[in-house]
Amino acid sequence: QTRPGLSLLVLLCYRQLLPCLWIKDEHSLDDFYNETKAKIFLQFYDQTAKVVLNQFMETTRNYVTNITRKNQEEMLHKDMERSQFMIYFGIRACLFKVAQFQAQDVNRTLRKLQNIDKAALPKDELREYNELLADMEMTYSMAQVCLNETACLSLEPELEEVMATSRNKEELLWAWQGWRDAVGCQIRTTFEHYVELSNKATQLNGYKDMGALWRSKYELDTLKQDLEWFFQELRPLYLNLHTYMHWALHRHYGPELIDLRGPIPAHLRGNMWAQSSVNILDLVLPFSKKIPEDVTKIMKGQHWKSEKMFEDSEKFFTSLGLLPAPPSFWKKSMLMRPTDGQEVECHTSAWNSYLDDDFGIKKCMEVTIEDLLSIFHEMGHIQYFLQYKNLSIIFCEGANPAFEEAVGSVITLSASSHKHLLNIGLLSLKHQDSEDEVNFLMRIALEKIKIFDGTIRKDIYNQEWWNLRLKYQGLCPPVPHSEEDFDPGAKFHISAGVYFLSLVLQFQFHETLCKASGHMGPLHQCDIYNSKIAGKLLGDALKLGSSKPWPEVLKMLTGESEVCIKALMTYFIPLLNWLVTDNMQQGDILGWPDFSCSFEEKDTDKVTFLNLKLDPNQAKFGYWVLLALGFVMSLVVLGLVCRLHSLEKQSLTQDTEIFSPLPNAYFLGIAMEPRQTAKRQWMLLGLCLVLMLRTPPWVRAEWWSWD
Numbered sequence: 130q131t132r133p134g135l136s137l138l139v140l141l142c143y144r145q146l147l148p149c150l151w152i153k154d155e156h157s158l159d160d161f162y163n164e165t166k167a168k169i170f171l172q173f174y175d176q177t178a179k180v181v182l183n184q185f186m187e188t189t190r191n192y193v194t195n196i197t198r199k200n201q202e203e204m205l206h207k208d209m210e211r212s213q214f215m216i217y218f219g220i221r222a223c224l225f226k227v228a229q230f231q232a233q234d235v236n237r238t239l240r241k242l243q244n245i246d247k248a249a250l251p252k253d254e255l256r257e258y259n260e261l262l263a264d265m266e267m268t269y270s271m272a273q274v275c276l277n278e279t280a281c282l283s284l285e286p287e288l289e290e291v292m293a294t295s296r297n298k299e300e301l302l303w304a305w306q307g308w309r310d311a312v313g314c315q316i317r318t319t320f321e322h323y324v325e326l327s328n329k330a331t332q333l334n335g336y337k338d339m340g341a342l343w344r345s346k347y348e349l350d351t352l353k354q355d356l357e358w359f360f361q362e363l364r365p366l367y368l369n370l371h372t373y374m375h376w377a378l379h380r381h382y383g384p385e386l387i388d389l390r391g392p393i394p395a396h397l398r399g400n401m402w403a404q405s406s407v408n409i410l411d412l413v414l415p416f417s418k419k420i421p422e423d424v425t426k427i428m429k430g431q432h433w434k435s436e437k438m439f440e441d442s443e444k445f446f447t448s449l450g451l452l453p454a455p456p457s458f459w460k461k462s463m464l465m466r467p468t469d470g471q472e473v474e475c476h477t478s479a480w481n482s483y484l485d486d487d488f489g490i491k492k493c494m495e496v497t498i499e500d501l502l503s504i505f506h507e508m509g510h511i512q513y514f515l516q517y518k519n520l521s522i523i524f525c526e527g528a529n530p531a532f533e534e535a536v537g538s539v540i541t542l543s544a545s546s547h548k549h550l551l552n553i554g555l556l557s558l559k560h561q562d563s564e565d566e567v568n569f570l571m572r573i574a575l576e577k578i579k580i581f582d583g584t585i586r587k588d589i590y591n592q593e594w595w596n597l598r599l600k601y602q603g604l605c606p607p608v609p610h611s612e613e614d615f616d617p618g619a620k621f622h623i624s625a626g627v628y629f630l631s632l633v634l635q636f637q638f639h640e641t642l643c644k645a646s647g648h649m650g651p652l653h654q655c656d657i658y659n660s661k662i663a664g665k666l667l668g669d670a671l672k673l674g675s676s677k678p679w680p681e682v683l684k685m686l687t688g689e690s691e692v693c694i695k696a697l698m699t700y701f702i703p704l705l706n707w708l709v710t711d712n713m714q715q716g717d718i719l720g721w722p723d724f725s726c727s728f729e730e731k732d733t734d735k736v737t738f739l740n741l742k743l744d745p746n747q748a749k750f751g752y753w754v755l756l757a758l759g760f761v762m763s764l765v766v767l768g769l770v771c772r773l774h775s776l777e778k779q780s781l782t783q784d785t786e787i788f789s790p791l792p793n794a795y796f797l798g799i800a801m802e803p804r805q806t807a808k809r810q811w812m813l814l815g816l817c818l819v820l821m822l823r824t825p826p827w828v829r830a831e832w833w834s835w836d
């Protein structure tokens with residue numbers, strides 16, 4: 130139940146309690162915004178934020194688990210209240226003179242408060258922003274693809290199921306295209322506007338673009354270069370994996386669908402967004418005679434239910450000595466898609482309501498090993514919430530966004546190990562030889578390695594999206610796409626940076642925790658289940674939330690203060706070795722030399738100027754030069770007109786004064802009779818005018834569109 134207006138009431142009380150926070154006169158300002166006052170200010174923030182955020186989260190939870198107009202209205206209302214709250218504290222946080230403060234955490238907290246995010250938008254635009262977001266969510270959740278008038282499929286679970294299990298290229302294309310038609314094109318304009326407003330909010334917060342804002346959350350200047358470096362390190366594994374899959378899919382679908390020198394069509398990768406390819410393991414299994422046991426089938430055979438899946442993941446966390454989920458968790462979570470026709474948002478997520486142990490998970494679960502592992506991941510988020518819940522509310526978040534994701538994922542690395550699945554009775558074959566191991570690692574690689582970049586800008590979403598896909602993943606849209614079909618709209622989370630960093634981090638964590646648990650042998654065989662030492666190490670890091678800069682938390686956990694890709698490479702080394710040998714034997718081409726989809730690499734930063742591709746700044750300079758030339762031309766013409774006028778007058782006087790000595794006139798330095806000079810001047814003037822007025826098409830077109 131929500132308490133309408135309570136947050137505003139708290140704000141009002143707060144105003145009464147701290148009347149001194151209101152600016153009285155300018156001279157006392159500097160003394161006033163001192164460190165002691167800052168601490169009191171933050172205490173008040175903490176108490177009020179709990180109430181405001183809790184109300185907002187509560188209405189959000191209501192909305193996503195029961196999509197109705199009324200619930201949407203309530204959520205939007207609470208969102209506006211939250212924004213006003215953020216503005217109130219954000220503005221005041223700016224007034225403190227943090228440079229003189231001693232306590233580092235006070236500085237960091239005030240800096241965090243200053244970023245008020247979308248609340249920086251003017252009120253009507255903020256309202257619009259929230260509405261756009263809610264509308265997209267509604268479109269996305271309710272979209273269906275219809276087979277005929279009576280049978281329609283929604284994304285989860287039906288269409289996902291088609292993408293995962295169908296091996297029929299027409300059917301796959303139908304589902305892939307159908308979903309994009311149902312969502313992408315509908316969301317496109319909404320999304321464009323949404324991005325526009327997001328950019329505006331970002332700039333109002335003082336950041337250049339969303340990328341800069343995203344990077345600021347990492348408090349690390351070298352992040353961009355670091356990510357690029359990781360990608361280079363990962364490249365051999367990635368290219369070899371891609372090449373091998375290419376060849377395997379070519380074998381199955383034939384040359385008319387798979388061009389060995391081009392990218393892999395996106396609809397053939399077993400997933401609506403071609404990110405995880407684990408569903409097509411059967412087509413790309415390295416040792417096809419050694420088919421691994423089907424864990425999903427075993428789960429179904431053992432009559433697993435959603436409750437058991439959650440209990441098992443909770444058991445894993447408690448075996449490490451970590452905290453159990455509170456009783457309210459089991460009441461409030463949505464584990465299955467409701468069967469009474471209630472509309473819900475199925476996208477899996479965990480939420481924190483910031484009050485009274487109120488955490489939960491929303492998921493439309495199916496009994497599969499993939500869903501079991503995704504519950505482990507979500508329970509990782511819940512564990513994080515539980516560990517940092519006693520901190521000041523502003524630190525109740527992951528050390529950085531990628532940390533949050535890596536925590537759940539590191540547990541899935543143990544939970545999906547052969548050893549663990551054997552222990553919980555989901556596998557029966559005890560021994561794994563080297564061929565089984567390569568098969569096993571292929572499965573993990575298909576599941577984990579899915580790199581894509583999320584820096585997508587207006588006008589070029591679609592183009593850029595596929596260009597980036599080509600660059601990083603070598604995926605190609607199966608049918609020619611135009612800007613009209615809008616792909617990113619079909620996927621809500623375009624946050625590749627978080628994803629990629631968390632990929633690297635989870636293996637780094639895994640290596641550390643395995644070492645702590647006393648694991649010997651290859652990294653991919655490690656299962657930290659039952660290790661209290663590993664659990665304590667992890668728990669201690671989680672307890673810090675974002676109260677310390679993340680390199681410090683990383684150092685505490687792993688002993689290293691930098692993100693390192695070594696563990697990831699160690700984990701996959703047996704697979705990489707096998708892939709390299711196999712690809713060499715096949716004589717396969719690495720990568721995708723022919724970018725044969727109809728999308729050429731487009732350097733979107735450049736603009737065309739006089740048929741040259743230039744930086745916008747260079748082009749701007751060029752236009753100024755043109756403008757200056759034009760101005761000089763006009764002066765020349767004006768000069769010519771004056772001179773012509775005087776020449777005409779001269780020749781007129783000459784006609785009347787026959788006996789005067791012949792005056793010389795000059796044309797381009799040559800002395801001649803004034804009348805002749807005048808004739809030539811007329812011609813030159815005409816030429817200049819023609820040159821000036823005949824605006825070349827490339828200037829005309831771009832002069833006016835340039836801003």
Ligand SMILES: [Zn+2]
Nearest residue numbers: 506510534537
């Ligand atoms: Zn997550």
